[in-house]
Amino acid sequence: MTVKTPRRLVQGLLPSPTPVRFVSEEGKALKPPTSYALPEDQLLRQAYRRMVVGRRFDTQATALTKQGRLAVYPSSRGQEACQVAGPLVLGEKDWLFPTYRDSVALVSRGVDPVEVLTLLRGDWHCGYDPVAVRVAPQCTPLATQVIHATGLADAMRRTGEAGVVLALIGDGGTSEGDFHEALNFAAVLGAPVVFLVQNNKYAISVPLAKQTAAPALAYKGIGYGVRSEQVDGNDLVAVTAVLQAAVTHARTGQGPFLLEAHTYRMDAHTNADDATRYRDQEEVDRWSAADPLHRLETYLRGRGLLDDADITGFQEEAEALATDLRERMNIDTAPxxxxxxxxxxxxxxxxxxxxxxxxxxxxxxxxx
Structure with a gap:
């Protein structure tokens, strides 16, 4: 006997044929998609502030690595829209499961910047209390955190705790078995977990075309029965809008959600990597023109939601954080x-x- 899946159910899982966008690369407002709501103005201003602070933190952390204060630092410069939007849409009781490249997301979540970098300088455990900040330890092995995130999300569902888990993952992590196991278990269990894939086009030096033949990583959710979507990962407005819908989807008992954000890692994989061996400067320059920070700034200025005084204030806050981070990281501690x-x-x-x-x-x- 042949069993047919209703077409409406399959259609409900499919991502948009092209990445969702609200803002052009030049910072101009586009016709908003009908399926997602425009985030509130104050939320977008808050996102811009966090992006300014996050970019300065990232630059300072990179400098600390060169000075020998950190053993390694994986920069997320160019991925700030994803790093900020994730924590921005979570509530206090929700959980964040990050990778090793998500330090800016932790800072945006409110974790002490020194504690964020504690692991990367080879100090005490993960550096912070995961339960207190509702952030799991940063995960270095690829994709192992997503199965953990699914387990915690299912535990919250079983105990009646009204929380959502957001698991961050890179495109390289989607090639690992843990990723597929997590999607399958999440769908079967109806776990309130959102998987945000930051597709920065390279798994260290391996380009996306050598990782998958799928039309987009977002399509990997369909076979597991997971609602999926793809978004322009350098468009903060779009990432926030879709993540808000994804979190609501999970929080209201509709199961997991897979979101692929198309973005780019502007810096090398880590300070130990020579990115010129596998990508050319023209590609980097092309993506730099789509810088998510500049893009959001232009958009907010165009709507009268941001002015020079605001920008100066946010930059001063970011510089104060960098100064404090630098001073505290330069204090030698006896292990x-x-x-x-x-x-x-x-x-x-x-x-x-x-x-x-x-x-x-x-x-x-x-x-x-």
Whole structure:
């Protein structure tokens, strides 16, 4: 017997044929799509402020790496629309699951910038209390955080907690099995989780064309029964509008949502990468012309929602944050080696106690 899926159900899962846009690359307002509402003016002003602060944080973190204060730093310059819009649409009780490239998203979420960079300088654990800030530890292994995000989202659903989980992931992560497992489980369980794929066109040096033959990464949700969409990831207005709809979709019990944001990583993969080996300057210049920060600024000025005084004020705030970050990161701290064993288990295992005792003995021997 042949079982047919109703066409209306398939159509309801399909992303738009082209990425959703509200603002042109020149910063001009476009005819808004009928399926998504224009975000409120004050929300867009707040987004611009966070983008200015986030861009300055990113620049300062890159400088700290060159000065030897960080072991590594994966810049997200050029991806600020995604980094800011995600935390902007979440409530206090919602959760954010970031990757290693999402430091600006953490700062936008309100995490102390020094704590954000603690992991990247090889210091104590993930640097912040995940439960207090509702942000999972930044994840370095590709895509493992999305299955964790699905599990937490399902736990919230089962306990009746009215929260949503936003999982950030890169295009390279969609090639990992964890990503597909997360989509499948999320759909089957009806978990209130939103997957935001920041498609910056490269998995380190591997271009998108060598990662997938799909017309867009957003189409990967259909086979799992996940509502999907694609958006211009350098258009803050569009990313915010679609994310608001996605979060509402998940929060109201309609299940998971997959959103692909088309964006670009302007800097190298990390400070240890030479991006000139796999992409040319012409490509970088072309994407730099679509800078999400300049684009939003032009749009807001055109609508009378931003002026020189506003911009100066936001830049001064950003510079103050960078100064504070620089001063605090330049303070040398004496590491507590035994803290390595703290918070591994609620009740330390016999093996962990034995390892701690061994390290204590070695430290005492060095003092003698």
């Amino acid at each position: 507590d080696l035994l803290s390595l064993f703290d918070h591994v288990y609620a009740e330390p295992t016999p093996q962990l106690r034995a390892q701690r005792a061994q390290l204590e003995a070695e430290l005492r021997a060095q003092e003698d």
